[in-house]
Amino acid sequence: MDLRDTLKGRLRLPLIGSPLFIISVPDLVVAQCSAGVIGAMPSLNARPIEQLDEWLAEIRERLAAHDRAHPDRPSAPFAINLIVHRSNDRLEQDLALCVKHRVPLIITSLGARPEVNAAIHSYGGHVLHDVINQGFAHKAIEKGADGLVLVAAGAGGHAGAQSPFALLQETRAWFAGPLALSGAIAHGRSILAAEAMGADVAYMGTAFIATEEARAVEDYKRMITECGAEDIVYTSLITGVHGNYLKPSLRRAGLDPDNLEAGDKSQMSFASDRKKRWKDIWGAGQSVSGVREVLPAARLVDRLAEEYWAARRALGAHSPLVNPRWGRMAEAAE
Numbered sequence: 001m002d003l004r005d006t007l008k009g010r011l012r013l014p015l016i017g018s019p020l021f022i023i024s025v026p027d028l029v030v031a032q033c034s035a036g037v038i039g040a041m042p043s044l045n046a047r048p049i050e051q052l053d054e055w056l057a058e059i060r061e062r063l064a065a066h067d068r069a070h071p072d073r074p075s076a077p078f079a080i081n082l083i084v085h086r087s088n089d090r091l092e093q094d095l096a097l098c099v100k101h102r103v104p105l106i107i108t109s110l111g112a113r114p115e116v117n118a119a120i121h122s123y124g125g126h127v128l129h130d131v132i133n134q135g136f137a138h139k140a141i142e143k144g145a146d147g148l149v150l151v152a153a154g155a156g157g158h159a160g161a162q163s164p165f166a167l168l169q170e171t172r173a174w175f176a177g178p179l180a181l182s183g184a185i186a187h188g189r190s191i192l193a194a195e196a197m198g199a200d201v202a203y204m205g206t207a208f209i210a211t212e213e214a215r216a217v218e219d220y221k222r223m224i225t226e227c228g229a230e231d232i233v234y235t236s237l238i239t240g241v242h243g244n245y246l247k248p249s250l251r252r253a254g255l256d257p258d259n260l261e262a263g264d265k266s267q268m269s270f271a272s273d274r275k276k277r278w279k280d281i282w283g284a285g286q287s288v289s290g291v292r293e294v295l296p297a298a299r300l301v302d303r304l305a306e307e308y309w310a311a312r313r314a315l316g317a318h319s320p321l322v323n324p325r326w327g328r329m330a331e332a333a334e
């Protein structure tokens, strides 16, 4: 079944709260799903592996309790992120737990493998693979992913370098399946823009770091509320792959954000016992200026929903710049 059929009528907003290394935990996922948007968590945030089994059971139980208490507004499905990089020594075990708990949606990153997709499809689960360009996008679909997360320029974490317009336009030219768009989305208007551009859902990470349920230190959350897009630095120094980081955190770590060396890609590791090399260098995308306060995740989703519906209403009418006669001719031609 197409993911969009599975999701039909089950979301308050076309939005995925994206997986965040260390930061996404069951409290955040449950808050996101209970508020009506897809919540997601990297499997590796649960350590040791036994904790993943417990967390998956906990998420299911808490969402079921929410659904019993609120049959009028049931929770959205949740997602787990699997890092399919060769250095991830837990992939097989984590995948088996996702199959055991029948995780509705899997987001794969850093590698596309047919056997991972087949395992998720075996129980009717869906797979979105995250990509930054057409080469990776074609490979992911050829290897059996159901859809794609397009990670455009300005996104937090390992962001792409392409404009979201170009990335979506090129992908939609050959792919009609489910698409999520990420990159500096932190306003309901931008969620609507992602839909208008051809995406099915928006994909948002940075704004959820500054929520009460996120597992991030207060300083990190506050820095996000104080920074603007110019405070975001795109560098490969931290993990070996280009990503976006908060400039003040680089300075505090003694680095000169304007003169950073290139990172070493061969050092990139997703081993389950890895330590964060730069513990106090904090990732965030260019959407930071849309985040001015730390809120409970449900309040953030309330705000996004208000903004989204206001934008939909405003766009329902013709642009004041367009001659209404041409507007009516265009409608009649449809």
Ligand SMILES: Cc1cc2nc3c(=O)[nH]c(=O)nc-3n(C[C@H](O)[C@H](O)[C@H](O)COP(=O)(O)O)c2cc1C
Binding pocket: 018, 019, 020, 021, 022, 023, 042, 081, 107, 108, 109, 130, 151, 154, 155, 156, 157, 158, 182, 183, 184, 185, 203, 204, 205, 206, 207, 282, 283, 284, 285, 286, 287
């Ligand atoms: C601190 C941080 C950690 C992240 N960790 C992961 C991760 O573990 N797995 C993953 O697939 N994406 C990860 N991402 C990327 C996000 O899931 C998502 O693509 C991105 O946040 C979307 O852009 P936005 O931050 O502009 O909303 C991370 C992003 C940030 C900012």
